[in-house]
Structure formats: structure tokens, C-alpha cells
Amino acid sequence: MLDTLPRSPHRRRVYLMRHGAVTYFDGATGRPVLPEQVQLNEDGVAQAQAAGAAFARAGIRFDRVIVSGLPRTVQTAELVLTHADQASLPVQVWPEWQEIRGGRLGDIPDAALVQAFTGLQQSPVDEDQRFLNGERIGDLLDRVLGGVERLRADPDWDCALLVLHGVVNAALLSHAVSGGQRLMMGSWVQSPACINVLDMGPGPGDWLLRACNFAPLHPLHADERSTTMEALFAQYLRYRQQRA
Template identity: 70%
Template structure:
């Protein structure tokens, strides 16, 4: 198991919660790529490798690895495990209920609502009726993510688990942990590509400890940007839409 050698019985289990590495959501012509199909780009692969090397450097081992099944999480997990030296001993499990929040059709969003549609989930305490790009609501996301986390906690065959998921899904898990197992959603929890969060969880429903949030091995202090992923995507989409 992955407990500290000084512990006779670890009081809590550990979850390493990652976001997938960077992807390119618009092709060379500016056309949006289907979120269900988009793969890691070169930068995203480098980020995943850096995360794997960080785990190896710190001697971290996992009992289980869980991905959402979307290609960007599967590819990130594979690179992390390869460069952590764990690829031969672990096979990622696919939990589709942990896929990213689902957007609607961008073309159906009126121009005056575009900015709110892209950035409305990035700030403050979110309402459950708020929707992502006119698609899935926060309530619908929580209805599938929180039971999955409860299911994982109920399973006793692991001490240390790696979850490679998505930005908004990670924010839901972090909000749940920060509120002691509550149902809430904080939109301000930024998740950089291939970032690592460290959570400890005990037996009691409210026993959550949040130890690390949004650690990026390549950019620990995030000095390279002050934008969110959705702000960058909005700029790309507006350029594509203006050229049509």
C-alpha cells in the first residue's frame, strides 16, 4: 500500500486529483473540434510528462487510477504513469460519470450572450441552475460527479488513487472537499492543464483535508498567465466567428 512507512494504519486515504493536459479546441481553420474527440497537443503531452516525473521524484505510488474516458484524460494518465514508472503495474479505470460538464451548440448562443456563456462558471459561488455554454447545468453535473466520489470513498481496496479529470469536474470535487462533503460549486477554483491537487479523506463524510490545489510542475507560481482556459478559448472563438 501507499501509506507512510511510519504509520501503522494511515488515518486517511489520499486522492491525487489532476486535470488533463492542454488541448487545442480549434483546428487550423478556426473551426471548433468536438470536445469528445480532442487529443492532447504537444504542450499538453509535455505537461503530463512533467507531472509523471514529479510523482516519480517524490516517490508517489498509486493503488488505482481513474479517468473520465475522454481521450485527453486517457492520454494524460498514460503519460503520467509511463514517466512515473508505474505503467506496467496499473491500468486506468474509465468512469464516464466523471466526464467534463457538457456544453450546447456554440452556434445557437446569441452574440450578446457569448461572454457570459464562456466565463459564467469562472467566478464565485455558482447557482445550480447555471448552465455551461447553454448545455449542462451545475445541478446536473453535481448529480453525477458527487455520487461517483461517494462510490470511490465506499470502496476499500485503495489507499492512494490518481484521478485524471477535467477543470469544472475538479472544481466540483474540490468544492465538495472544502465544504466538508457538502453540495456546492466554487467557480474561482482555477485548474491549470495537468495540474495536481492533493486531497486526504477519512472515514467520516465530512473528513476531508485539502493539502495542495492547482500545483503545476512546470509553472509552480503560475507566472506565465493570468487568464482562465475559458477566457483564452473565448478569444479564439470570437476570432473564428468574426471571420465567418
Template identity: 60%
Template sequence: MIPFPTPNRRRVYLMRHGAVTYFDETGRPIEPDTVPLNEEGRKQATAAGRTFAAENIMFDRVIVSGLPRTVETAQRVLAEMPAMQARGVALEQWPELQEIRGGKLGEIPEHELAQAFIGVFEGTVPEERRFLHGESIGEFLDRVIPALARLRDLPDWDTVLLVLHGGTNRAILSHAITGGERVFFGNLAQTAGCINALDVGDEPSDWVLRMSNFSPPSPVHFGSRLTTMEVLLQQYLRYRNPA
């Protein structure tokens, strides 16, 4: 009888950055690559850090996309973890893991707005579909999946924290839950500041999803049932079509 070989798996904690404000007080869009966390986002990042600290979790690497909202979230998480501060792990910026890139909102025809905002986050999304007339799902996967493979090839970590974006997290989760397939499930909810936990083994198909979309400030997700993009579409329509 051949003994069962014990799988050798490592742990990936995958976070979405905390909440940000994408429109100013007049409703005008703010450049998404520059927005910082808002007050709610800062609370979410702090809550996540306290959750990790309570479980005495340590990270060998901490990776962010480089956009300010991921950097600030990671910094606030680590600020709640004295043991990690003593360890002195520096943030690594992987720009290939930035959010799916949109085009210019003002160039999107009125009748295409809903599909442009929401279509990328509905069901199994075809690779040719574009986000806000910008990057396609296929182009997005072309940079996210190789970055994930590069992370798996690095031997010097057992537990890693990734602080990324709603779309990027969906790409990673879709890849993981299908055992390494190239697919994008748009309806995998990713609340601002949420935590996902995945284990990854040596074989390309060896992924185990332990936890998805855990939101430390509101674990049972009480409140609005709109998605992030549905809320943003409503905000943008008020700016574009003022009463």
C-alpha cells in the same frame, strides 16, 4: 481522559488533463470529446509523471473520465513511473466524471456568449446556471458527487490518481473544502496538467486539502492571467466574428 483517535485518511491525487487545442487552424471548434493533447499538454503530463516518480509515489488505482485527453494524460504520467509500470495497474474509465457538457455554440446568441463561456467559472455558481447552454451545475453535481462517494466506499485503495477535467476538479475541490457540501466554486483555478492533493477520512466531512493547482512545468504560474475559458472565448469570437 479520552485519547484522541488517530484519523485514518487516504490520499487522492487529482489532476487536470494536459493542454489541448479546441479550435483548428481556421478557428473552427473541434468536437471536445475527441481532442488529443497538444505539444504543451504532452510536456505537462510528462512533467507530472516525473514529479510523482521523484517522490516514489505509487497509485493503487488510476481513474480517468474516458475522454481521450484524460486517457493520454494518465498514460504519459505512468510512462514516467517505472515502478507503476511494473505494478501493472490498469486505467479505469468513469464516464460520470467527464467534464460539464456544453450545448451547441452556434445556437448561443451573441449577447449571451460571455456569460455562457465564463459564468460557470465565477464565484459560487447557482445550480441552475448552464454551461454553454448545455448541462446545468446541478445536473453536473448530480453525477460527480455520487461518483466521489462511490470511490470513497471502495476499500481496496490507499492512494488513487484521478485524471479529470477543470470543471470536474472544481466540483470535487468545492465538495472537499466545504467538508462535503453540495456547492460549486467556479474560481478555483485548474491549470492544464495541474496536480491537487487531498486526504479523505472515514467521516463524510473529513477532507483535508494539502495542495491545489500545482503546475509542474511552471510552479509559480508565470505568464498569462487569463482563465482557460476567457482564452477560449477570445478564440471563438475570432472565428465567429472574423475581421
């Protein structure tokens, strides 16, 4: 007898987080802090703790935890795991998922500053678009999507926590909701320590998005209207004015 009943493919769960809030400009001097060194601020710590508590309340257990290796992702993951009662889980570093790399802000002409800071919010983003005069979107997609294939090829996990970055998450979400295409949609907002819930199927186009940009401390985003890059641009202009 022909079996015509629909079959559900085995999908694995990915909890994709952005790191908690950080301060990219030094409070005392106003100078930019190196992105490779920036640490979670007080808000970022509270956000990561709240995310961990949310996982604990839901009874979610991870069997794979991956970070980019930059301190802000490592700190966030450790706080999440501690407050999710899973502090003993090892944390893996996958450097291909580090944040998009900017260039020297001082090398950007004044007329190009707005585009340099906010150009990635336009959708779809051209692969030749550079982030703050640095890395190309095409080069970011090469490494981020390579990491996706690495994760998919690994059979030894069922529920993974990824703690990454805003633009990296946007690339992953764009890939997932487009059915596995290579593209970057710049309109994905990723609040600090937000949680995205994705199910990864066996094929590159088999993804389900179940939740996006869930921030446990501010689930309705009532006080948010600007993006991270818009806020950073305002901070950078204040820094320039202080130096003038």
C-alpha cells in the same frame, strides 16, 4: 483509565489532476474540435510527462488510477504513469466524471456569450447555470458527487490518481473544502496537467486539502492571468470573425 489522547482517522490520499493542454480550435481552419475527440497538444504531452516525473521523484505509488474516458484524460494518465514508472497499472474509466457538457455555440445569442463562457467563474455558481447553453451545474453535481460516494465506498485502495477535467475538479474541490457540502465554487483555477493533493477521511465532511493547482513546469504560474474559458472565448471570437 480514560484514553484522552487524540486519534488520527485513517485518511486515503487522492491525487486529483486535470488533463494536459489541448487545442480546442483547429489550427488550419479555426473550426472548433469536438470535445469528445480533442487530443493533447505538444504542450499537453510535456506537461503530463513532467507530472509523471514529479511523482517518480517523490516515490509516490498509486494503487488506483481513474479517468473520465475522454481521450485527453486517457492520454494524460498514460503519460503520467509511464514517466512515474508505473505503466503497468490498469486505468479505470468512470464516465460520471466526464467534463460538463456544452450545447451548440451557434444557439447562444450574442448578448449571452460572455455569461455563457465565463459564468461558471462566479462563486458560488447557481445550480441552474448552464455551461455554454448545455448541462446544468446541478446535473453535473449529481453525477460528480455520486462518483465521490462510489470512491469512498470502495475499501480496496489507499492512494488514487484521478485524471479529470477543470469544471469537474472544481466541483470536487468545492465539495472537499466545504466539509462535504453540495456546491460549486467557480474560482478554482485548474491549469493543464495540474496536481491537487487531497486526503479523504471516512466521513463525507472529512477532507484535507494539502496542495492545489500545482503545475510542475510552471509552479508559480508567473505568466498566467486568464482562465481557460476566457482564452477559449477569445479563440471563439476569432473563429467567428474568420467566418464573417
